[in-house]
Structures are given as C-alpha cells and as structure tokens.
Amino acid sequence: MSPAEFVGDLLNPDLAFLPKALLVAVMSSIVCGVVGCYVVLRGMAFIGDAVAHAVFPGLAVAFVLGGSLVLGGVVAGVATAVLVAVFSQNRRLREDSVIGVFFVAAFALGIVVISRAPGYAGSLQQFLFGSITGIPDEDVAIVAGTGVVVLGVALLLHKELVTVSLDRETARAMGLRVFALDLVLYVLVTLAVVISVQTIGNILVLALLITPAATARLLTDRLGAMMALAPAIGGLAALVGLYVSWSWDYPTGGTIVLVLTAFFLAAWFLAPRQGLIAKRSKWD
Amino acid sequence: MSAVVSVEGVAVRLGGRLVLRDVDLDVARGELVGLIGPNGAGKTTLLRTLLGLLSPMRGTVTIAGRRARAGAIPIGYVPQRHEFAWEFPISVEQVVMTGLTGKLGLLRRPGVAEWRAVDEALERVRIADLRTRPVGELSGGQRQRVAVARALAPQPAALLLDEPFTGLDMPTQDLLSELFASLAREGRAVLMTTHDIAGAIHGCDRLALLDRTIVAAGSPQRLARDAGLWMRTFGVGERSPLLRILKAAA
Numbered sequence: 001m002s003p004a005e006f007v008g009d010l011l012n013p014d015l016a017f018l019p020k021a022l023l024v025a026v027m028s029s030i031v032c033g034v035v036g037c038y039v040v041l042r043g044m045a046f047i048g049d050a051v052a053h054a055v056f057p058g059l060a061v062a063f064v065l066g067g068s069l070v071l072g073g074v075v076a077g078v079a080t081a082v083l084v085a086v087f088s089q090n091r092r093l094r095e096d097s098v099i100g101v102f103f104v105a106a107f108a109l110g111i112v113v114i115s116r117a118p119g120y121a122g123s124l125q126q127f128l129f130g131s132i133t134g135i136p137d138e139d140v141a142i143v144a145g146t147g148v149v150v151l152g153v154a155l156l157l158h159k160e161l162v163t164v165s166l167d168r169e170t171a172r173a174m175g176l177r178v179f180a181l182d183l184v185l186y187v188l189v190t191l192a193v194v195i196s197v198q199t200i201g202n203i204l205v206l207a208l209l210i211t212p213a214a215t216a217r218l219l220t221d222r223l224g225a226m227m228a229l230a231p232a233i234g235g236l237a238a239l240v241g242l243y244v245s246w247s248w249d250y251p252t253g254g255t256i257v258l259v260l261t262a263f264f265l266a267a268w269f270l271a272p273r274q275g276l277i278a279k280r281s282k283w284d
Numbered sequence: 285m286s287a288v289v290s291v292e293g294v295a296v297r298l299g300g301r302l303v304l305r306d307v308d309l310d311v312a313r314g315e316l317v318g319l320i321g322p323n324g325a326g327k328t329t330l331l332r333t334l335l336g337l338l339s340p341m342r343g344t345v346t347i348a349g350r351r352a353r354a355g356a357i358p359i360g361y362v363p364q365r366h367e368f369a370w371e372f373p374i375s376v377e378q379v380v381m382t383g384l385t386g387k388l389g390l391l392r393r394p395g396v397a398e399w400r401a402v403d404e405a406l407e408r409v410r411i412a413d414l415r416t417r418p419v420g421e422l423s424g425g426q427r428q429r430v431a432v433a434r435a436l437a438p439q440p441a442a443l444l445l446d447e448p449f450t451g452l453d454m455p456t457q458d459l460l461s462e463l464f465a466s467l468a469r470e471g472r473a474v475l476m477t478t479h480d481i482a483g484a485i486h487g488c489d490r491l492a493l494l495d496r497t498i499v500a501a502g503s504p505q506r507l508a509r510d511a512g513l514w515m516r517t518f519g520v521g522e523r524s525p526l527l528r529i530l531k532a533a534a
Contacts (some may be wrong), residue, residue: 041372156391162378167368171435174334174386175355221373221418241422 001247003035021132021199025238026136028196029208031147032156033231035192036213038185042165046096048209050103051186054080054191056202057060059127064117070142070194077190078108080182130201130253143195200253208234211260218267221284233263288313288442288473289334294343296333300402303329306497311475312509318470321494326527327477331444335361341381355386360435361445364450365427370420376430380405383437405433409463424487425456428432445476448450449483459486493517508533
C-alpha cells in the first residue's frame with residue numbers, strides 16, 4: 001500500500017477507527033517520549049517495566065466492571081509504586097527484588113481478574129498486545145487530556161526532577177521532597193503507560209517509554225534537545241508503524257516497537273558523534 | 285571569630301547503633317577545617333547531620349545561628365563525586381543552576397538574578413569558559429569545580445565538602461586545595477572531610493580528628509606532633525606510613 005492510499009484510508013468514513021487509532025498512538029508516543037527521558041536518565045527502566053505491568057489489574061478490574069480504564073490503571077499503578085516504595089525501606093532487600101515481587105504479583109492478579117470476564121481470551125489478547133479497533137470516541141479525549149496533564153506536570157516540575165536525578169542527597173539537603181517527587185514521577189509513568197496500552201498493549205508499552213528516549217540520548221548531549229527528539233521519534237515511529245501494520249496486516253503494537261527498534265539501531269550506528277560509524281572513522 | 289557552624293554535644297543513632305556521641309565542633313567564618321578519621325568514624329554522618337538530613341538524638345546543630353534543617357539553612361554541599369550522575373546530558377551552567385532549585389521553590393523559573401548568581405559561581409571557580417560544555421565531557425578536576433560552583437550558587441555562609449580529593453591527581457588536588465582556602469578567606473566557613481592527611485595538614489587552618497566523637501582538634505602542626513593520638517585514632521602501628529607523613533609535617 002502506498003502512503004497516498006494510506007492517507008485515503010485515514011479519510012475514509014467507513015474506516016473511522018483508523019484515524020482515531022493513529023491519533024491515540026501518536027499522542028501516547030509523544031507523552032511516553034517525554035516521560036521516558038526521565039526514566040532512561042535515572043536508570044529506571046526496570047521500574048518503568050514494573051509500572052507497566054502493575055497497571056494491568058486496574059485495567060482488568062475496570063474492564064470487568066465497565067469503568068474507566070485510565071482510572072483503574074492509575075489506581076493500580078500508584079498502589080503498586082507505593083507498595084514498592086514502602087517495602088524497599090527494609091534494608092535486607094534491594095529495591096529491584098521488591099519490584100520483582102510486586103509487579104509480577106500485580107500482573108498475575110490482573111490475569112485472574114480478567115479471567116472472570118466473558119470473552120476472556122480476546123480481552124486478554126487485546127490488553128497484552130493492543131488493538132487499533134474499538135477505541136471509543138471518549139478515549140481519544142481522555143488520552144489527549146491526560147497527555148496534556150502529564151506534559152504540564154513534567155514541565156512544571158522539570159527543574160526539581162532534574163535536580164533529584166543528578167544527586168538525591170544534595171536535593172534532600174536543599175529541602176526538596178525527594179520521595180514525593182519520586183511518587184509524582186511514578187504517577188506520570190503510570191499515566192503515560194495507561195494511555196498507551198490500548199494501541200500498543202501492556203507487554204510492549206515499555207518500548208514506547210524507553211526506546212525513543214534511549215535513541216534521543218544517542219543523538220545528543222543536550223537535555224532540551226533530548227526531550228524534544230524523544231517524543232518526535234516516538235510520534236514518527238507510531239505513524240510509520242501504523243502505516244506498515246495497516247499495509248501488510250501486521251499487529252500494530254509489535255510493528256510500532258520494531259520501527260522504534262530500527263530507529264534505535266540506526267542511531268547506534270549513525271549518530272553524528274557517538275555512533276559506531278563516527279567512532280570508527282575517528283580511530284582510522 | 286564567630287562560629288558559623290556550631291555543633292554542641294551531638295549524639296546520632298543510626299539503625300540502633302550510636303554512630304556519633306558528644307560531638308562538639310565549631311567552624312568560624314573564614315576558616316577551613318579538615319575533618320579526619322578512619323572509615324566508619326562518622327564523618328559522613330556528621331555532614332548529613334549538619335545538612336539537616338539526620339536529627340541528633342541529643343545536642344544542637346546550628347548553621348549561621350539557625351537550627352540545621354534541610355532546605356532552611358544557607359549551606360553549600362559538595363557530595364562525593366561518585367554520587368553525582370555525570371553521564372546526564374546537561375551543560376555546566378545548567379548543573380550550577382540546579383544549586384538554586386531549593387531556593388527558587390516550586391513552579392518558579394530562573395530569572396536574571398539566578399543566572400547572575402550562576403555566572404558569579406562559575407567565575408569564582410574559574411570555569412566560566414566551560415559553561416556550555418556537557419558535564420560528561422569534563423575531567424575529574426573540572427567536575428569537582430562544577431560541583432563547588434553549584435554549592436556556591438545560593439551564596440552560602442558555610443560550605444561542606446565530602447572527600448573532594450578522592451580519585452584526583454596531585455596537581456588537581458593542589459589547585460582545589462588553593463580554591464578551598466581562598467573560598468574560606470572570603471568569609472565562608474568551610475568544613476572538608478578527607479583521607480588525604482598530608483594535604484589536610486598543609487591546606488587546612490585547623491583539623492578535627494573524629495572517631496565517633498571529636499578526639500582532638502587544633503592546628504595541623506600541633507596535632508601532627510602527637511603521633512600517639514593518630515596511632516590510637518586510626519589503629520595503626522609505629523611502622524605505618526601515616527607516621528612518616530606526620531613527622532614530615534611536624
């Protein structure tokens with residue numbers, strides 16, 4: 001399928017779900033790109049993975065009860081983040097072990113909950129791998145509104161989040177509430193994950209958080225540039241991924257992630273200063 | 285000279301263990317004091333108490349006449365270099381600006397006054413020419429200057445340095461030592477923990493030997509003459525290289 005034909009499909013009223021899916025995928029990729037910069041720079045990829053899994057029981061409960069998926073996901077994600085923070089106070093266990101216990105437990109709880117719903121297999125597959133069909137109109141507005149809130153909070157607390165990321169002890173000495181800022185960041189990650197789950201799926205959503213930010217980091221040594229590049233990379237990958245998936249009938253979530261991975265590999269080899277080719281040419 | 289940093293009868297318990305007991309220590313305006321002691325002596329615990337991050341179970345800690353409390357006292361802190369995320373994609377001037385985050389408060393953006401303070405701090409530690417460079421590209425000595433500039437940005441009355449010489453070569457240590465002494469001469473109270481005993485004897489106005497409590501404090505030359513004091517504090521024998529350092533200094 002040519003790009004022109006894809007645009008034609010996007011404008012076709014019989015395929016109204018397609019532009020909605022594109023809009024949701026691009027918006028959630030942009031939000032994940034910005035939030036992912038903090039996750040990557042703080043070395044929190046494992047925590048991001050944990051939060052991504054932790055929202056699952058909330059989504060499942062909301063699905064079974066017919067409630068708001070965003071609200072359900074946020075409640076479950078934040079509850080798990082708080083549990084991890086509290087249990088990590090025990091010095092016998094490292095934080096990553098506590099995360100390992102709770103995020104798998106949360107995911108398992110989600111599977112048990114959703115197994116009680118009619119059409120269990122289809123629902124499960126939709127949550128795990130995403131789907132571009134069946135996105136209600138109100139979800140587009142919810143994703144847009146949530147995205148604006150997440151980006152607004154990240155912008156307002158940017159200097160505090162950067163200060164804590166650089167050096168937690170000095171941040172504490174300045175009087176910053178490091179624990180509260182950590183929780184805010186977990187909530188932002190949770191919201192970014194929840195609005196992305198519908199199109200890309202629960203299992204693959206981590207790629208939206210990590211890969212654009214990691215790719216941007218390979219391309220620049222400037223924080224501002226990184227935070228502009230990461231959402232641009234995520235948004236472009238969502239567009240290209242949806243086009244490829246629609247053209248060749250591939251799963252949307254998986255295709256977007258593979259496009260993101262291709263961008264990452266291209267940056268790894270071709271980045272102007274840090275790329276493998278640039279380094280090789282310096283050695284020659 | 286008036287004491288900017290004042291510690292009186294302080295005891296600190298951590299995890300059920302008494303880490304500091306009956307600690308008395310003053311650092312006056314214009315004075316560079318070296319805090320020396322073996323590993324586990326409580327040096328970092330004392331710094332964290334001064335920063336208001338730990339509450340003493342007994343005694344009082346005041347900075348510039350106000351009780352130590354995180355964020356409420358004009359104090360600059362330079363942590364050990366490994367505690368800072370140097371791989372962060374951020375420029376030197378942006379790092380120094382983060383020193384003002386607490387002072388700015390939530391939701392306020394840096395303005396002209398804040399950028400002027402950053403300029404002054406960069407000029408003071410002589411790295412203004414590096415201001416736009418990513419911190420990840422800097423040498424160890426340059427990084428330490430960035431950390432000092434960040435601590436100076438809020439114009440503190442007291443400066444706490446946690447092992448600032450670790451991992452640096454001798455010429456860099458000498459340059460930093462001169463910088464710390466001149467920062468003290470300008471009217472700040474500077475307290476530095478260090479394992480570099482020779483450097484501390486030559487560079488500091490006064491030394492305080494810490495081993496859970498202050499076992500001795502005074503001029504470096506006077507303390508260096510008492511070899512027994514150092515042997516007891518550090519648990520070393522007569523053949524220790526430490527004693528040769530002290531002999532040379534005395």
